[in-house]
Amino acid sequence: MRISLAWGRVIFALSGYALAAPSTKFKLKESIAVPRGWIRRDTAPRGLTIDLRIALPQANFPLLEQHLYEVSDPFHERYGNHLTQEEVNELIAPPAESVDAVRSWLADHGLTDSAISRSPAGDWVKVRLPVSLAEEMLDAEYHVWEHASGDTLIRTTAYSLPEHLHGHVELVQPTTLFSRFRPQRAMFHFDQEGQSSTAADNAPAINVPSASGGTVDASCNTTVTVTCLKELYNAVGFTPSSNGKNQVACTGYLNEFANLADLQSFYEDQVPAAVNTSFKLVSISGGQNNQSEPGGEANLDTQFLFGITFPTPATFFTTAGSPPFIPDILTPTDTNEPYLDWLDFILNTPNPPQTISTSYADDEQTVPKSFAQGACAGFAQLGAKGVSLTFSSGDGGVGDGDPDPATQECFTNDGLNKTQFVPLFPPSCPFVTAVGGTIHVPERAVDFSGGGFSNYFPRPSYQDIAVPRFLKKLAPGTYAGLFNPAGRGIPDVAAQADNFRIFFDGRPALIGGTSAAAPTFAGFVSLLNDARIQAGKSPLGFLNPLIYGINLIQTGAFNDITTGNNPGCGTPGFNATIGWDAVTGFGTPNFGILKEIVLGL
Incomplete structure (x- = not known):
């Protein structure tokens, strides 16, 4: 062309x-x-x-980072005392x-x-x-x-x-x-039968001791709904406040538009109490929400994130800019840098939503290291102000989701074309929470769950116990030279990531990918934030020191996933195992236990 x-x-x-x-x-x-x-x-x-x-x-970013870790560490006396925007600006x-x-x-x-x-x-x-x-x-x-x-x-x-x-x-x-900054979606197909998600399943309920009531409806094994997620992650019966103190948001890029009619169909199907409600639309750099062009990614993010958290006030950030860019007389300005525009906007927002989910990322190696470090510093600023950021960990297992069709291997972008596992950015940033994927009930790792180790960012201190334990379980020489064992481990946690029932262009459809896992996990984080805020406490902010700290004392706050693997680059990938692993992190949330923990901090 x-x-x-x-x-x-x-x-x-x-x-x-x-x-x-x-x-x-x-x-x-x-x-x-x-x-x-x-x-x-x-x-x-x-x-x-x-x-x-x-x-x-x-000049003072190391001091900002120190503040971030202190206010995010549940064992530190400053926990929850987040910085104001003025204090952050002064430090950077x-x-x-x-x-x-x-x-x-x-x-x-x-x-x-x-x-x-x-x-x-x-x-x-x-x-x-x-x-x-x-x-x-x-x-x-x-x-x-x-x-x-x-x-x-x-x-x-x-x-x-x-x-x-x-x-x-x-x-x-x-x-x-x-960077091409693409949505992380593994599959998308229409539900040809068009059955209601509330249809009874003749199979007996599945025994899951950590779930609400100890069981999960058998239909959740093939079709994931809001009810399934609340049952599985022990959140049945918790209703957040609508008073506006707690807010939740997701991001939209690349002409991914969230359809309002589809949202109403979804609510009618799964969250009847939310019918006739919607989200706040925030346009960045002229971003649109064209109702004639529904987006599978945008519909997934808004329907499940806002369905889980209803009636929490919700925001959809839509940022203009999309490839392909063809420079000609009608398009004299290159507008395919939407991610930078969103980051500019949110860093300049005095009181952003306390929980923000993003399901877009790209291969770490396509992002210049200087840019990755600069953007990651921006995420640190948001965490210091009390914002929790979740990113989908990727849909290529240990690969990039786009392997060479002839060899099914992954290559470096440094001109040497070495075979190497391919982590994603921003999930590789140590100041965000990377969310991997599971499937079925009981849960196992889904095979496309992105995981591995950053080549740009060293292992953060909060991983100094969990990640070496995982590495010691690998047989000597396993994947030698294919990954950086000293790098930041990915993901941190996981959630269901396949067979999500959404509505798209007026029809029920099933969709999957860690782009489903990230808004799901973010939804339960928002519920935790609501519990804390209604109790007069601060929001959780940067989550990872809390996540890793909780698991050092073995509380059952996460459902450990011990089966499955994430193949890619011509290998079986890593295996899920006891404790943290490079497929599902620490596992999936148990909201009931997490709520008691965070209310006690």
């Missing part, structure tokens, strides 16, 4: 960028090998507009000399303060400018790149900065970020 470059023939008046930059000595800031699956096409249209984002150093504010150096650099290129936007803390700067000026400022060459899937991006494989700026700029994007 040839990309249209009609825009490149349009004369672009650079009236606002007339000043010439002074003579500058450049030094390479970042370069990458051409990522696998991408082909370079034409030179990027010089008049194409991009939003250049510049990250400045956060860049040094004054970095602010001045970047401002002068931009001014040298005719970009004054009126053309620049900054984050409240000043650690991110954004400026809209044509590709021609970005190339001049970064000593770079942008091209149109096309992925085998048809997605297109405007990127460069290397960029430089004036030598004196290297200590004042952490990263600049969009440059080397080739």
Whole structure:
């Protein structure tokens, strides 16, 4: 497919960028090998507009991280004393000399303060400018790149900065970020029989000692509903408050729209009390919620997350921007960076929802390490303010969900094409809770459950006991060289991840993936937050120190999953086992026990 470059023939008046930059000595800031699956096409249209984002150093981030762990550690005296946005901003504010150096650099290129936007803390700067000026400022060459899937991006494989700026700029994007940030969905098919989820099943109830009442309806073995999840995870009878003190949200990207009529059908089918209620829609960067184009991912996220948590006030964040991007006269601005826009927005929101679920991710290796670290620092800021973040761990087992069709192996993106397991980002960030998947009742690991170890982030301290125990169970030499045993382990927890009954375009359908597990787990986190907030306590915030701390004292707060594995990259993957494992983490939640624990903190 040839990309249209009609825009490149349009004369672009650079009236606002007339000043010439002074003579500058450049030094390479970042370069990458051409990522696998991408082909370079034409030179990027010089008049194409991009939003250049510049990250400045956060001088006191280690102190912010210290605060985060103290307020998130259930055994620390500061537990639950989250920081205000002002306190967070003060900790991440860049040094004054970095602010001045970047401002002068931009001014040298005719970009004054009126053309620049900054984050409240000043650690991110954004400026809209044509590709021609970005190339001049970064000593770079942008091209149109096309992925085998048809997605297109405007990127460069290397960029430089004036030598004196290297200590004042952490990263600049969009440059080397080739991430496709896709929804994590393993399967989607219509329920041809169209049976109501409330239809009686002749089979006897399944004995599950940890479940509400000790049993789960037999129909839950093939069709998962809100009722099934509340039975299985011991939450029957708990009704959260609707007073607005507790809030829950999920994110939507890539033209995934949540259909309101389908939501009502879902509520009629599974949550009758919620009929005629809806969610708050928050548009970011012009995000839409087109009712003529229902999205399977968006419907799944909103229906189950908001069904589990009803009547908790709910929000659907819809962020504009979607590949493929074809630069031409009608689309003069590259808008396929939706994830950065959402992160900008939520970091600037004084009182965000206390629980936010995201079911989108990409291979860690397609994300420049500098970008992953910067985004991960943003998640730390949210955790310090009391926000719990869940991300689906992936649908490719230990692989990337998109293995080479000829060899069924996974390759590195460093130009060496080595076989290697492929963790996902953002789940690999140690400041979020990664959710793997289970299937059936009694539960076992679902075979697509993403799991493994980060190649970017070292093992966080909260994993220092659980993860080495798992690694010691592996036979000597198991998968040597295929994963990083010193990396952050994925996932942290799990939840049901297949055969979820949703409504799509007016019809019942079954859908699966860890994109079902993440909103499910987030739903029960939100219920825990409600219990704490109604008791006059703070929300849970960053969950992982609590999760790992709970399991060090063996409370039964999680249902340990000990069967199943997550094949990928031509291997059987890891096995679920007693304790934490790289398939299901610590397992699935027991809400009743968790509620008593968190109310006692």
